[in-house]
Amino acid sequence: MTEIPLRVLVVDDNEAKRNRIRGALADAVGEPQLDLKSASSVAAAGAMLESHDFDLLILDLNLPMRDGESPVKDGGMRLLRTIVRGGPRLRRPKHIVGLTEFADLFKESESEMESESWQLLHYAFDSSAWQDVLGRKAVYITGTLAGMRSDDDYQTDLAIITALKEIELDAILSLPCEWKSLRRSQDDTYYYEGRIETEGGPLKVVCCAAIEMGMAATACLATKVIYNFSPRYLAMAGITAGMAGNFGDVIFADQSWDYGAGKVINSSNAESVFKPGPNYIAVDAELKEKAQHFKQTRSAILHEIESRWQGNTPSSRLNLSIGPVASGAAVVESQEMIDAIRTHNRKLIGVEMEVYGSFLACRTARAPRPKCFAAKSICDFAAPPKTDEYQKYAAFTSAQFVLEFAKHYLR
Template sequence: MQKAPPRNPYVPGRRVTGQMFYGREAELSRLRYLLQDSLHPHHVQIVGEIRSGKSSLIAEFLRRHGDVHVQFVLVPLDLSAHFRIGTAQDFFRQLVEYISQAVESRSEIDEQLREVTRHLLPPAGLPSLQRLHRFFDQLERACLRVLLVLDEFDYSIELFKLDEQAFKYLRHMADNFAPLTLVTSSRRSIFDIECDAGMSSNLAGVMPEHIYVSLLEPDAARLLCREPAQHEGVIWEHDVVELMVTLSGCHPCLIQRLARHLFFEARESPAVERIAMLTHAAPRIFGELFDDMERRLRKFGLWSAIVELVRSGDRFIEHADRDRLERFGYIVVDKDGHYRTFTPLLDHVVNVRADSRMISHVASAVLLKEQDGAFEQPETNPRVGDETTVASEAANPTEQVSTAAVMSPASAIPPARPNLGSVEGGAVVNDAANDRFDVAIVCALRTPELKKVLDTGTTPWRELDSEPDDPATYHGGFYTTLKGTVLRVVAAAPSQMGMPATAVLTAKMVRRFRPKLVAMVGIAAGVSGGGRGFGDILAPDCTFDYGAGKWSSVDNKLHFSPDPNPINIVPVLRSRLKDWELKGERLARIRERWQDQPADTVLRLHVGPLGSGAAVVSAQQPVATVRDHWRKLIGIEMEAYGAHLACQEVCNPPPMFLCMKSVCDFADPEKKDDWQHYAAYTAAQLCQVFLVEEWDRLFPR
């Protein structure tokens, strides 16, 4: 009897729970805290771009935490599925009806509450506020709470035309009925929904807690690629998994679409055939997500305009087209007054669909070599970007060229927004030298500091093209914030340690890349005491040069009069860092992900003055001398003040300066290098996490 083929486990577009749910542990913990572990349950907005897993997050939370059924009367509703389309009054009648049915289904309610519930909804119209108050008062006496989940809340206006009065009615329910906890899920925040509709109902004001669902962490993305197939007895090779992760940009729905296609078409094929199939199918697979959107844009003659926006920015778009795109909701205005698409995912799809050759250059060969976990180009093959190779691919982009060089997954597709390079004639041309970056990261050492920075992010970093008048090497990468903002990040290290070399490099990066924020990331010597341990991150609110001052002779003895000229960081950054001193769960996750043995102390963040000097210190006396003048000193090192001063002096207004350096020793005779790699790792990881979570607050749109 012929064996049945394995079931395709990938289900893009559907809610996933259980063994198909990967990642999102931080979001689940946050949701549990806000709803169950805090003293009073909070109203919560879950915000994320299309198909990013918001509904799955809610479903997995309800599945994983069974005790929520005891604490709450659950009313999980999907506005796109559970409601009949109609007026605002129709919406609220259905909403109250669902709440009534859920409460009545609870066996433990008494007869009085059951009677109130049964008559909550009048024969016509909406229940009065007095009747609603009586209902929720009875719930409170019965020690019951209603957890009302409104998934796909964007449809509140699109399907039901909820006006300002309707939003005020909903706000009154959330603000005045103590036993009611409201959770919404939407692509945009309620504040943005209200603003776009010209409302001033302030529903957003009673829902200050947000959980942003963005891209998966790379490790979770790899699990989502690999594990479902493995449950069905199909093993994806490492090369195939890495290509899927890179092509998808760690977006869960794109991963599922790629994996579903590959599982169906090539589950028994060799790795090279799978890679070729992924390469040629990706544009079509991605395009399925936005078929309706593209059809609508083409119908109104706006497809070329949005392609131009993604590729070249808003300066080449006709004003009329720009206004129409904004009115349709496909583009928004950032804080600098520039237009961008509403989601990085749309940028990703537009790039792929507008030029399918951008992917066909990636993995069209049949020869792969892997060494030390990185893809290597065979020496006998043409160079990536060789004119003959590009010409042959451009002539027939769908033909598999067996002698072409294989690019690494890092080059598989230009990242979502903005690109490090442009495409001209099928070849990737790097034009980043004349463009701006959001963040510039400066390290004092190439190993281990810069190396650990280049391990961060969801996509591999690329070395930027060199400038003939600049010997420095720069690396470009991307971070994606919780709100989906894609940050361009450039990182570099000077040729030697010390303040002069660091100041020069920082000045060059500020002048060339015009970043909004400069981050100094690396290792430092901690000051003993204050609970500081190896790997703890030092984030100075003030940097100073402890070697600056005057030496004089007093009574035939040398006397030093310090003149440190301290520089403070901006108040908003200091305030955020002080808050992060208390966020132990973020630091605990960083410590747990270290692949070697971490320090035996709890990982902490310390905010305070950091001193910079000209020499490596391995004796306690110099530290004690500095500490005499700086009671709250957290550490000493050799570069931060130079970078901070360069930021202040090179341009006006200066970029924001952030420094995160982790403790690798305590500047004593026992100073060793044992903890340098762990310290560089914790500093780089926290810098990324901090920027991802705080960028939109530090630089609001």
């Protein structure tokens, strides 16, 4: 059986100290068993924690806030408090160890570290005591990893979720996937299990719809799907408002955020003013690369999707757009609102109600986490008059794109 590497993040602005920490860990578990990354500031560590899972975080308490700045005595504790607050972009390390060579800083931080069940060690250049403790910690964690993380832990290749049972889920169930109804004990959701045939072999697929529209319902559904089926990929399909393009065009979200997140304050004239504070979640870089490759090399497939549709078709050719999609709590039919949302990101290409919820559920799910993407199609342009004329066509092109994307890129 292949050994599972110990994933470690070392945060310290002293390169020599980082090297000593690495040496202590390598001596304990072996260099090949070590997957170690390093950062020299709070900001750099935060960026690492946004994009990687770690079994062990080791950090100096006296850290600069940004690379190139001078250390501040509570820099490390500020990072740890951010982790405790559970910001959606930060992935919590399983174990945390603090290091400091300053006796006063040790005394100031000891009780707070203990209250969170974190370990705090005295660092001294001429002492091996801290190295022995780190080594034993690494050996213990490595021992718990056996059999815990493996690609084999994924039970399903792809899960497809929608916000609407009618129109959106109907379009997914119309795909040639040999769908069969599937129920889970003490779970009211109706799931469907099928397969997508690819040149590399069949993909095991499940699909389902949320109980209602919106980010909250989508996040709940995505979390249940991840727990029940452990998919390698999770796709959000359906319909969306577009900022440009044509009815039915497919929008692939390269990032998403809740445009309603922020703070309402009183302005100088006592009027309430909304100050946006969005948390952006980006799609996995590899999936974005694959979507771009699809756009550049597989336009013929989009034309084939058009030819499969049996209803009223727009006169324009079907296109794929890749860009930012904002999520909110309400259906938008207001140019003023769209202009306000666009101030968050001038490259905005879509506005809808669910994508951020699916991204957040996957970002915060237990391991092994699925890679999440959203491919919704344009049914309106978030401005009056809004009609239902192209909803079924948009749901169809979205479902067909997910099918073709899975066939060519997810095996």
